[in-house]
Structures are given as structure tokens and as C-alpha cells.
Amino acid sequence: MKRFLTGLWIFLAIYGGGYAFYKTILDMTVDPIPANTQEAEGFAAAFLRSYLTYDKGGPEPIRLFTELPDPRTANVGDGDKVTQRVVEIWPIKSDVLSGHHMNVRMIAIVERDRASADMEMREKSKRLIYRVDVPVTEGKEGKFQILQYPKFERVERSNSAVLPTSGQGNTEAAERMKPMLESFYKVYFEAEKSEDIANFFKRVQNAPKPQNKLFTFERLDRVDAFGKDKTWFVLVNLRVRDPFTTISYGASYYLEVEEQEGKFYIVSMNE
Incomplete structure (x- = not known):
């Protein structure tokens, strides 16, 4: 292999453009150091x-x-x-x-x-x-x-939203709202009609447009809930999959969530 590359280098040097071509071959074999x-x-x-x-x-x-x-x-x-x-x-x-x-x-x-x-x-x-x-x-x-x-x-947030202070996360509330969040994000990514999403929101006009199967919801990775008195500021980390490439991606959202009679409703959502 070494003798072949040496011969190739001499040939290209004679006929021009040798260095650029040879350097390209070398660059293709070296993996760049990933960004930290x-x-x-x-x-x-x-x-x-x-x-x-x-x-x-x-x-x-x-x-x-x-x-x-x-x-x-x-x-x-x-x-x-x-x-x-x-x-x-x-x-x-x-x-x-x-x-x-x-x-x-x-x-x-x-x-x-x-x-x-x-x-x-x-x-x-x-x-x-x-x-x-x-x-x-x-x-x-x-x-x-x-x-x-x-x-x-x-x-922007509603006047009733309670913003977190350090160490104020409520794990019990986060666990209770996980089933709702799983159902919502499955519909959000895979539904084609806005009406399907509106059912999860306190106000219909605040519901986002569905993603029309652009991604497939995989799972919730982490849910952090902050607040009190049935009003929560929620950070959601989840995984979705591209149905065409099958590549999995991480995504994060933050929401305002209210609890009424044991049921959770989304007030607003930002990506």
C-alpha cells in the first residue's frame, strides 16, 4: 500500500495537482475531533x-x-x-x-x-x-x-405561574403528570389535526400545531416540576425518532401546567 501511494504521489506530481489530491486522500482518513x-x-x-x-x-x-x-x-x-x-x-x-x-x-x-x-x-x-x-x-x-x-x-407567562427557586423541584407532582405528558407528546408529534392537541390545553387557542408525523415520540427522559398551589413550571426532556432515518434525537420543552380536580392541563408551551 505504501509503495502504491508513493507511486501515485510521483505520478500526480508530474501531471500536476498532486499535493492537493494526496492531501485530500489523507484528510478523508482522519476523523475530526468532535466539539465538546x-x-x-x-x-x-x-x-x-x-x-x-x-x-x-x-x-x-x-x-x-x-x-x-x-x-x-x-x-x-x-x-x-x-x-x-x-x-x-x-x-x-x-x-x-x-x-x-x-x-x-x-x-x-x-x-x-x-x-x-x-x-x-x-x-x-x-x-x-x-x-x-x-x-x-x-x-x-x-x-x-x-x-x-x-x-x-x-x-411570556401567565400571572398565576410560580417560577422555581433552587432546590424547589416537586418530584411527586412530576411523577403524577408524566402519564399526561406522555400522551400529549405522542399526539403532538404524530397527530394531523389540531383538535387532538387542544384537549390537553386549558385554553384551546394556546394549543400548538401538530407535527404531522415529522417525528415519532419515543420516551420521556426527565420531567422537573416547580411551583405550588396546583400551578407548575415544568421542564421536559424527551426523545423522538426520525421515521425516515430512524435516528433518535433529544428535545427539551418548558411548560406551564395547572392541576384541576386531579387532572393536569397545559397552559402554555415553549420549545
Whole structure:
């Protein structure tokens, strides 16, 4: 084999284009090192926690994560001061864009206070939910860096929804709502009519369109429920299968769920 490749190299060198062709053959035999998405998620979560944290002295520094200019400011409005802390952050999805460039999608829940500059007037604390896409690049020696600013999307919720605090997960409620969630996602992915999905929702107009058998539901991997008084903020991790390629994929959803007379209804759902 070695003698054959040597002869091929000499032949191509004589007739032109030898190096490029030979290099292509070598490149085809080498598997690229896969992007480290698990560590990228941890890096993105640490960056986002700093990015979303404000105190009286201003925003928490992010220079350990990026060389980009810091676009944030602690002053909002006419001299008002904002303090903000992160309640929870969840990575829900990681996509390799090209090579070692990744996008980590996360859910961030923050608690925000606003006060006047002289601290005489203060608003009641607000809890906000964001869906955030954090672009992460893995450089040499496995070092991660943020080369682009994150993209934020506000997630609206009903006034009755109770947002989680750390360690507040209710495993008993999560277990009880699993049969409903399994039935719902089976219908969601495989049904063709919206009416089939509407039965699971408290308000028909909030029901999403069915996926028309684009994927087949396989199983629930994990359900985390947070809240109290029959109102739940639920994070769902599940597996679906492409019916054409038979490849299995992971997917994550977050929902508001209400319990009425022992039966669970979905108030809203975001992917």
C-alpha cells in the first residue's frame, strides 16, 4: 500500500495537482475531533450567570469569558438603579454549527429589582424568563470563548405561574403528570389535526400545531416540576425518532401546567 501511494504521489506530481489530491486522500482518513458540547454548556452557563448579574456597583465582569466590549449598563431609565440576580439557568439544547463553533440554548430565570437613584422609591421584585442563545467557540487546547453576543428572547407567562427557586423541584407532582405528558407528546408529534392537541390545553387557542408525523415520540427522559398551589413550571426532556432515518434525537420543552380536580392541563408551551 505504501509503495502504491508513493507511486501515485510521483505520478500526480508530474501531471500536476498532486499535493492537493494526496492531501485530500489523507484528510478523508482522519476523523475530526468532535466539539465538546458538554463542557461548552458549562462555560455558557457560567458566562450567562455573570452576564445577567447586576449589583449596586454595576454589572458583574465578563472579561474572563470574552474580549468583546461589554454592552451592559447598571443604569436604566432616568437615574434608576437595577439590581438583578440569577435564580436558575438550564442548558436545553446544544448545536454544533461548524467545526468547533457551537450554539448553546438556555433558559434563564432572573429576579430584578429597580430603585430610584436616591433609593426612596423601589419597585416590587420581578421574576423574568428568557430563552437565550449563547454562541461558544472552542479554541486551541480546549479553551472556550464567546465571540458573539448572546441573543435573548423574553418568555411570556401567565400571572398565576410560580417560577422555581433552587432546590424547589416537586418530584411527586412530576411523577403524577408524566402519564399526561406522555400522551400529549405522542399526539403532538404524530397527530394531523389540531383538535387532538387542544384537549390537553386549558385554553384551546394556546394549543400548538401538530407535527404531522415529522417525528415519532419515543420516551420521556426527565420531567422537573416547580411551583405550588396546583400551578407548575415544568421542564421536559424527551426523545423522538426520525421515521425516515430512524435516528433518535433529544428535545427539551418548558411548560406551564395547572392541576384541576386531579387532572393536569397545559397552559402554555415553549420549545
